[in-house]
Amino acid sequence: MKKILLVEDDPNLGLLLQDYLQLKGKFEVVLCKDGEEGLRAFTKQPFDLLILDVMMPRKDGFTLGKEIRKINEHVPIIFATAKGMIEDKTQAFNLGGDDYITKPFRIEELLLRINALLKRASSADKSEEEKQTNFKIGRYDFDYTTQMISAGDFHQKLSTKEAELLRLLCLRKNEVLTREEALLNIWHDDNYFNGRSMDVFLSKIRKYLKDDQSVEIINVHGRGYKLLIN
Amino acid sequence: MKKILLVEDDPNLGLLLQDYLQLKGKFEVVLCKDGEEGLRAFTKQPFDLLILDVMMPRKDGFTLGKEIRKINEHVPIIFATAKGMIEDKTQAFNLGGDDYITKPFRIEELLLRINALLKRASSADKSEEEKQTNFKIGRYDFDYTTQMISAGDFHQKLSTKEAELLRLLCLRKNEVLTREEALLNIWHDDNYFNGRSMDVFLSKIRKYLKDDQSVEIINVHGRGYKLLIN
DNA sequence: GGCTATATGTTAAAAATTGTTAAATTGAAG
DNA sequence: CTTCAATTTAACAATTTTTAACATATAGCC
Numbered sequence: 001m002k003k004i005l006l007v008e009d010d011p012n013l014g015l016l017l018q019d020y021l022q023l024k025g026k027f028e029v030v031l032c033k034d035g036e037e038g039l040r041a042f043t044k045q046p047f048d049l050l051i052l053d054v055m056m057p058r059k060d061g062f063t064l065g066k067e068i069r070k071i072n073e074h075v076p077i078i079f080a081t082a083k084g085m086i087e088d089k090t091q092a093f094n095l096g097g098d099d100y101i102t103k104p105f106r107i108e109e110l111l112l113r114i115n116a117l118l119k120r121a122s123s124a125d126k127s128e129e130e131k132q133t134n135f136k137i138g139r140y141d142f143d144y145t146t147q148m149i150s151a152g153d154f155h156q157k158l159s160t161k162e163a164e165l166l167r168l169l170c171l172r173k174n175e176v177l178t179r180e181e182a183l184l185n186i187w188h189d190d191n192y193f194n195g196r197s198m199d200v201f202l203s204k205i206r207k208y209l210k211d212d213q214s215v216e217i218i219n220v221h222g223r224g225y226k227l228l229i230n
Numbered sequence: 231m232k233k234i235l236l237v238e239d240d241p242n243l244g245l246l247l248q249d250y251l252q253l254k255g256k257f258e259v260v261l262c263k264d265g266e267e268g269l270r271a272f273t274k275q276p277f278d279l280l281i282l283d284v285m286m287p288r289k290d291g292f293t294l295g296k297e298i299r300k301i302n303e304h305v306p307i308i309f310a311t312a313k314g315m316i317e318d319k320t321q322a323f324n325l326g327g328d329d330y331i332t333k334p335f336r337i338e339e340l341l342l343r344i345n346a347l348l349k350r351a352s353s354a355d356k357s358e359e360e361k362q363t364n365f366k367i368g369r370y371d372f373d374y375t376t377q378m379i380s381a382g383d384f385h386q387k388l389s390t391k392e393a394e395l396l397r398l399l400c401l402r403k404n405e406v407l408t409r410e411e412a413l414l415n416i417w418h419d420d421n422y423f424n425g426r427s428m429d430v431f432l433s434k435i436r437k438y439l440k441d442d443q444s445v446e447i448i449n450v451h452g453r454g455y456k457l458l459i460n
Numbered sequence: 461g462g463c464t465a466t467a468t469g470t471t472a473a474a475a476a477t478t479g480t481t482a483a484a485t486t487g488a489a490g
Numbered sequence: 491c492t493t494c495a496a497t498t499t500a501a502c503a504a505t506t507t508t509t510a511a512c513a514t515a516t517a518g519c520c
Contacts, residue, residue: 108414146458159506160451197508203470221516389496427498433480451506
């Protein structure tokens with residue numbers, strides 16, 4: 001679960017935002033009521049994203065942002081600022097993958113920006129393997145993004161689950177993909193029924209690939225599956 | 231190339247301006263000879279800037295400006311007005327980043343103002359990802375502000391909800407836009423009926439985009455949608 | 461080997477989600 | 491009050507996923 005540090009001096013707004021982000025956004029939200037408290041919290045535990053109110057007593061949001069930048073170069077920051085205060089100040093932060101939002105804002109808009117920033121941050125440290133979307137399976141080409149298997153004139157659209165499962169098999173080509181790993185990755189829950197559901201998809205995928213003898217998905221009893229390509 | 235709508239009833243002046251702006255300013259200029267024709271043109275295709283003569287038969291420039299503002303909140307407008315007619319009337323538009331110029335004017339002066347307004351409009355956009363209003367979708371251009379899809383001669387006006395949904399898809403291009411996020415952002419309430427309503431709009435948007443095979447909105451079952459552009 | 465419990469393969473039915481079209485409703489504009 | 495467009499609701503179709511049912515295979519054990 002992603003962790004957010006929210007620094008906002010207005011307790012009404014602060015608690016509202018905290019509640020909403022925890023409920024709808026499924027984030028863990030730490031709320032601080034001023035810049036100094038915020039800085040202390042930041043030095044004590046790691047956060048995935050910061051939301052800083054600009055207008056605050058004692059230590060304003062921009063100052064806090066600058067101090068935090070010295071400690072951590074990359075953590076994404078969203079500045080909440082009143083209209084008109086924007087232009088000059090934010091320039092200092094434009095380079096650093098940050099964002100700002102002008103008060104008053106719709107809370108959905110804030111959520112949109114949070115997700116955009118988190119995505120940008122996380123895609124930066126994704127491994128090459130996880131980014132691969134095109135696979136060669138015998139004489140078939142499998143495009144995970146479009147969820148399609150092709151071989152010459154032949155095209156077969158895959159459902160989402162089919163595509164996700166086949167992708168995992170491809171990533172583990174010639175190795176064992178354990179049932180547990182597949183279930184956790186795709187269904188996010190390893191239980192009997194999801195397991196049976198997966199078996200059904202395995203069966204379907206095998207049908208799609210049956211015309212190429214050199215391709216085979218074999219079962220490793222009690223452990224998982226291996227995609228073999230000769 | 232920036233597109234300008236010029237509404238001017240005097241054909242001599244109109245044609246002169248059109249020629250000059252096309253040659254010197256390298257704009258594409260559509261000339262209309264009265265307010266009604268101008269409004270029709272505006273609803274049919276997107277423009278980056280409008281130049282409206284205030285003194286016109288049938289529908290004067292201010293009336294036209296007000297009607298256009300209802301359709302599009304942001305497009306910059308330059309009013310061309312005779313001396314003395316200015317003060318009171320223009321106040322209504324001062325908020326909206328508009329400008330006016332008094333007749334007679336030097337044409338270089340007009341060009342100066344056009345460029346100033348265009349720059350302001352575009353730099354306001356560029357600062358944040360979420361403020362982006364122009365998207366390339368395969369061979370289509372989608373302008374969120376004018377709620378219009380264009381491809382060469384083809385222009386399609388979108389309704390508000392259609393435009394908002396397409397915008398979100400564009401912002402999440404090649405990634406999943408979850409149903410929940412879209413519903414919260416556009417309908418501000420995630421419930422069954424709004425979901426079904428969204429499905430209807432998805433269907434409509436797909437129809438608008440169907441002529442470009444390289445563009446596809448695929449469903450990720452149980453999660454949301456992905457806009458794919460090859 | 462044969463027996464049994466568990467795991468997997470396959471197919472079909474049920475349930476849930478999504479796609480599409482049309483009708484009903486709403487709301488702004490004349 | 492009518493007209494028109496946008497949106498929602500309803501109805502039905504198609505697709506995807508889950509559940510159920512039954513068949514087959516594997517491993518451990520006697």
